[in-house]
Amino acid sequence: MSQTITLKIDGVEIKAQPGQKVIEAADAAGVYIPRLCHKPGLEPFGSCRLCTVLANGRPCSACTTPVVEGMVVENETESLQNFRKQIIEMLFVEGNHFCMFCEKSGNCELQAVAYRFGITAPTFPYQWPHREVDASHPDILIDHNRCILCGRCVRTSRDLDGKHVFDFVGRGCEKKIGVNADSRLADTNADISDQALDACPVGALLRKQTAYQTPIGQRLYDLEPIGSEIESTGNTN
Amino acid sequence: MPATKPRIATTSLAGCFGCHMSLLDIDERILQLAELVDFDKSPIDDYKQFTQHCAVGLIEGGCCNEENVAVLRDFRTHCDVLVSIGDCATMGGIPALRNMVTIEECMQEAYVSGPSVYNPSGKVPDNPEVPLLLDKVYPAHEVVKIDYHLPGCPPPADTLFAALVALLSDEPIKLPYQLIKYD
Structure with a gap:
């Protein structure tokens, strides 16, 4: 029953379980594939395209593609990394991301992937869209300026x-x-204890009165890049 | 005294001078920097005009008015390498918060209808001495070619020092993970 599947990521052989997606197998093996819309425990969504890999030469999102015996996956190639960099840059220019005063700064996954890719400024022109803030709820706020439409709160x-x-x-x-x-978040049955609030990778969905509690230098991505937790805990089982 | 020290120029456009403060925050290493370079046009020595061609120009702040654009173009002409320092230069920063509303709305709020405004004339300033505002606040690289970007609000002193030393010794700027931050 416990039939295992063998595949290769960037030339390294890893073992996977049938039914796993490529990103899950990679995580278990300690290989980080960048992602934003994927979150363990949620239904795969495949919208951000940051986890795009070449599976047997064909581009596909690692979070939605199931592992297949003998699959050859390319992950950290120069062209894929450049492609991912451009996606991250586009997310920055398509929203209004003011990291300097954002409550999520330091713990933000969008910012963290940008740090990991060493992005210092986007190459695309800023769009400055007009977006609303819904602070009607007593405990929760939505700042659409920062939303990257990953759908993690939806799921x-x-x-x-x-x-x-x-x-x-x-x-x-x-x-x-x-x-x-x-119209308003205040009129929904959203509650401060909702797991959806923890699902937001950026500062779009926030609990009120919890901001800036962690000093700079001690936040999630201040010292170690995003993904290093996967790279350090994984083992090639 | 060697006459061939590279020259460096700095300016603060639509910024708050916080990045210049961060530059001063390199503490006693400023002596080391003074060994390496001479300052040209810069608030640090208060030179208002370029006296010579410069090796490096540090740009703090984006462009919010026509004067910022003129100064930035002047820097591009007079400097071999331009470095955007800080979030205002790299993405517009706090001044760019006005980019989501029209300039009319912005001026109306600032000079006429804002809750703390006292302006009996009800007029928006249009003195020719006051530089004309641009429609939006632009990051420096959307106005001229910028060679390097050092984000941060402000970029840490260590980031500025490491980048300057690398530039002045003709080495590639390779900053460790901890030194590139957007806040």
Whole structure:
């Protein structure tokens, strides 16, 4: 029953379980594939494309692609890294990301992947879209300026909290996170204890009155790049 | 005294001078820097104009008005290498918060309808002495070519020093992970 699958990531052979996605097998083996919309425990989404790898020569998102016996995966190639860098840069210019005063700075996954890729300034022009802030709820706020539409709050609220507080509304550059009420977050059944609040990789969905509690230098990504926790704990089983 | 020290120029455009403060925060290493370079146009020595061509120009702040653009172009002309320092130069920073509203709304709020405004004339300043605002605040690299970017609010003194020393010794700027931060 415990049939294992063997695949190669960047020439290194790793073992995987049937049914695993490439990113899960890589995580278990201590190989970091950059990601934003993927979060363990949530249904794979494949929207941010940051985890794009070449599987048997074909580009696909590692978070949605199941492992197959003998699969050859390319992950850290120069062209893939450049491609990922451009995705990160686009996310920065398409929103309004003011890291200097953001409560999430230092613990933000978007910022952390940018740090990991050594991005000092985007090569694309800033868009400066007009986005709203919904601070109507007594304990929670949504700042759409920082939202990267990863859908992690949507999936967490729906599948783990069982509430379906959030969903996408609109199309293209008008697309945004909507709430399960006519207009305001305050009119939903969102609660401060919702797991959805912890699912946000950026500072778009925040608990109020919890900001700036960790001093600079002690935050999640101040000293070690994102992904180093995977690279240090994984073992080639 | 060697006459061939490389020259360095600095300026603060739409910034708060915090990045210059961070430069001063290199503490006694400023003596080491003084050994390596001579300052040209810079608030540090208060030279208002370029006296010679410079090796390095440090740009703090983005461009919010026509004067910022003129100064930045002047720097591009007079410097071999331009380095954006700080979030305002690399992404617009706090001044760029006005980029999400129109300039009319922004001026109205600042000079006419803002809650703490006292302005009986009800007019927005349009004196020719006051540099004309741009429609938006632009990061430096959207106005001229910028060779290196050092983000941070401000970039740590160690980042500025390490980058300057690398530049002045003709070595590539290779900063450790801990020295590139956006806050």
